[in-house]
Amino acid sequence: MRLDVVLRVTTKFMLAPLLLFALYVQFHGDYGPGGGFQAGVIAAAAIILYGLINGLGPAQKIVPVGLLEVLIPGGVLIYVGVGIAGMLLGDNFLDYNHLAHDSVHGQEWGVFLVEIGVFLTVFSTMIAIYYAFAGRRRS
Amino acid sequence: MITHHLPVLLILAPLLGAILAALSRNGFAAWLIALVASALTAAIAVALLWRVQAEGVISYRLGGWAPELGIEYRVDAVNALIVLLVGVVALVTMIFARRSVLAEIIPERVAWFYTMMLLCIAGLLGMAVTGDAFNAFVFLEISSLSTYTLIALGRDRRALVAAYQYLIVGTIGATFYVIGVGLIYLVTGTLNLGLIVERLGAIESSRALIVAEAFIVAGIGLKLALFPLHAWLPNAYAYAPSSASVLLASTATKVAVYLLARFLFTVFGGDVGPGGIPIGAILIVLSVAAMFLASAAAVFQNDVKRILAFSSVGQIGYITLGLALVNPTGLTGGLLHLFNHALMKGAAFMAIGAIVLRAGTAKLDELSGIGRVMPWTVAALTVAGLGLIGVPGTSGFVSKYYLILGALEAGHGWLAILIVASSFIAVLYVGRFVEVMWFREPAQAARESREAPLEMLLPMWVLAGATIWFGLDAEGPAALARAAANALLKVAP
Numbered sequence: 001m002r003l004d005v006v007l008r009v010t011t012k013f014m015l016a017p018l019l020l021f022a023l024y025v026q027f028h029g030d031y032g033p034g035g036g037f038q039a040g041v042i043a044a045a046a047i048i049l050y051g052l053i054n055g056l057g058p059a060q061k062i063v064p065v066g067l068l069e070v071l072i073p074g075g076v077l078i079y080v081g082v083g084i085a086g087m088l089l090g091d092n093f094l095d096y097n098h099l100a101h102d103s104v105h106g107q108e109w110g111v112f113l114v115e116i117g118v119f120l121t122v123f124s125t126m127i128a129i130y131y132a133f134a135g136r137r138r139s
Numbered sequence: 140m141i142t143h144h145l146p147v148l149l150i151l152a153p154l155l156g157a158i159l160a161a162l163s164r165n166g167f168a169a170w171l172i173a174l175v176a177s178a179l180t181a182a183i184a185v186a187l188l189w190r191v192q193a194e195g196v197i198s199y200r201l202g203g204w205a206p207e208l209g210i211e212y213r214v215d216a217v218n219a220l221i222v223l224l225v226g227v228v229a230l231v232t233m234i235f236a237r238r239s240v241l242a243e244i245i246p247e248r249v250a251w252f253y254t255m256m257l258l259c260i261a262g263l264l265g266m267a268v269t270g271d272a273f274n275a276f277v278f279l280e281i282s283s284l285s286t287y288t289l290i291a292l293g294r295d296r297r298a299l300v301a302a303y304q305y306l307i308v309g310t311i312g313a314t315f316y317v318i319g320v321g322l323i324y325l326v327t328g329t330l331n332l333g334l335i336v337e338r339l340g341a342i343e344s345s346r347a348l349i350v351a352e353a354f355i356v357a358g359i360g361l362k363l364a365l366f367p368l369h370a371w372l373p374n375a376y377a378y379a380p381s382s383a384s385v386l387l388a389s390t391a392t393k394v395a396v397y398l399l400a401r402f403l404f405t406v407f408g409g410d411v412g413p414g415g416i417p418i419g420a421i422l423i424v425l426s427v428a429a430m431f432l433a434s435a436a437a438v439f440q441n442d443v444k445r446i447l448a449f450s451s452v453g454q455i456g457y458i459t460l461g462l463a464l465v466n467p468t469g470l471t472g473g474l475l476h477l478f479n480h481a482l483m484k485g486a487a488f489m490a491i492g493a494i495v496l497r498a499g500t501a502k503l504d505e506l507s508g509i510g511r512v513m514p515w516t517v518a519a520l521t522v523a524g525l526g527l528i529g530v531p532g533t534s535g536f537v538s539k540y541y542l543i544l545g546a547l548e549a550g551h552g553w554l555a556i557l558i559v560a561s562s563f564i565a566v567l568y569v570g571r572f573v574e575v576m577w578f579r580e581p582a583q584a585a586r587e588s589r590e591a592p593l594e595m596l597l598p599m600w601v602l603a604g605a606t607i608w609f610g611l612d613a614e615g616p617a618a619l620a621r622a623a624a625n626a627l628l629k630v631a632p
Binding site: 069070072073074076077080084086087091092093094095096097 | 144147151154155157158161162164199200201202203254
């Protein structure tokens with residue numbers, strides 16, 4: 001689709017708002033519908049859209065496969081790490097009460113950090129699935 | 140302080156191990172991480188069992204939330220036994236796995252293989268320790284998804300088909316389970332198993348519970364390969380990488396049996412379910428069918444892995460028969476057979492893994508005379524085979540003895556006869572590979588192979604040795620199984 005000007009230009013316009021909207025959904029998750037999963041899917045959709053229009057190669061230049069393989073387990077590591085932090089502070093696993101000066105802020109921080117982990121894993125898994133399908137060659 | 144966190148540490152050790160193995164991206168480092176993680180898991184499992192025996196039921200609240208709101212991990216005599224089994228098997232499998240994985244898995248995928256093994260272990264342990272019906276579903280999915288990947292990593296192209304087949308069937312099973320859990324939630328308003336039991340008495344119409352029981356028994360039945368729902372198992376075990384077969388054959392179906400027992404006895408109340416469904420009688424029929432038909436199918440297989448896989452379906456029949464008898468002795472027999480069968484099947488699949496490593500094939504007609512060049516390996520396979528038959532002096536005899544006593548206690552003398560009769564079919568399939576491997580002239584594959592390396596023989600003989608040990612001195616596992624059976628039936632010990 002290298003020659004299709006309309007598609008390429010519209011995509012270019014859409015990418016930045018898509019990523020911005022992903023961030024909005026991510027940080028709005030504390031107060032209303034949203035959160036890491038949805039935001040991760042939206043952000044991944046931006047990369048996948050870019051890949052659909054410009055091809056797999058340019059998409060992998062933005063998000064290389066090696067980065068994905070770090071981000072997928074990395075997101076889970078953040079999640080588990082927050083849970084263990086709660087344990088080290090004397091609570092049960094995934095108890096965020098003592099992450100900040102009082103329990104309300106502690107819970108807010110805990111959910112905030114955990115959602116970042118969710119975002120990273122969902123974002124990178126979605127792209128990895130797309131790469132796996134798009135990179136398949138007939139043997 | 141650390142003992143307080145034991146139930147969750149049990150899950151965290153393999154889960155963190157899986158993350159680190161994935162991040163390491165190096166085959167040897169991943170193996171080392173997997174070994175350490177599973178050693179820690181086994182140690183935690185032993186500590187947990189110890190604590191349960193000293194203090195009784197352990198409850199752990201995730202995130203500090205009360206059981207009504209959050210997830211509770213609950214460990215009693217029943218799941219302490221399962222957790223011990225999974226922990227120990229995980230450790231010996233990891234010791235065994237290194238050589239076998241080097242030969243069977245593409246180098247770039249070795250780290251992913253160990254990641255999936257550890258995730259599978261984490262999922263199985265999670266299913267065992269959680270006291271929350273929906274959380275059990277989540278862990279069921281974790282273990283299932285990693286199992287599909289493990290099977291698909293097999294060298295044979297048919298592994299992909301086997302994995303896909305299991306993916307479809309396993310997903311249906313998990314969906315049925317979660318539909319059943321949803322119905323229970325509808326009538327009780329809680330997902331915590333303990334609270335469900337408390338609130339069951341107040342339910343006026345049992346219709347939702349009848350449907351829930353049907354869905355849950357069928358759903359878990361698919362996962363544990365209950366007789367007519369077992370079609371996915373032989374291919375999955377036969378084409379998965381050898382070390383994955385060891386782990387799956389000795390733990391995956393066992394944890395599903397545990398979940399079934401938990402629902403049958405604590406939620407649905409034993410052999411007659413809500414609305415008068417004769418679930419005990421249905422299970423007895425299916426178990427007997429498995430004992431005869433699946434064992435008979437094993438006789439006609441050529442691939443040794445498939446013989447063992449069909450034998451697994453048959454042996455699961457004995458375990459579910461123990462559950463269906465609904466008396467302390469029979470249930471003790473069922474749980475004891477669950478434990479013993481896991482150990483002997485682990486040893487048998489390790490032996491086959493070693494034979495595949497050396498001879499490059501698991502086809503029986505190409506393996507004639509292999510016992511003469513790999514005596515220790517085939518001896519371990521033979522010991523496991525004797526255990527499957529239930530020869531006195533092996534642990535299989537002890538558990539079948541309890542089952543027969545349980546059948547007599549329940550007043551089903553004919554069942555006791557069927558248990559003995561079906562064991563003769565095991566003589567046929569075990570006898571077949573024993574005869575070919577020991578007594579025939581060595582074939583091409585046998586002449587070119589040699590004894591398996593020590594690091595594979597050692598874990599293999601730990602399990603084969605346990606099969607003999609628990610056949611001669613059964614008091615240890617029998618006491619654990621009896622405590623578990625009493626906890627399920629709520630009989631004072």
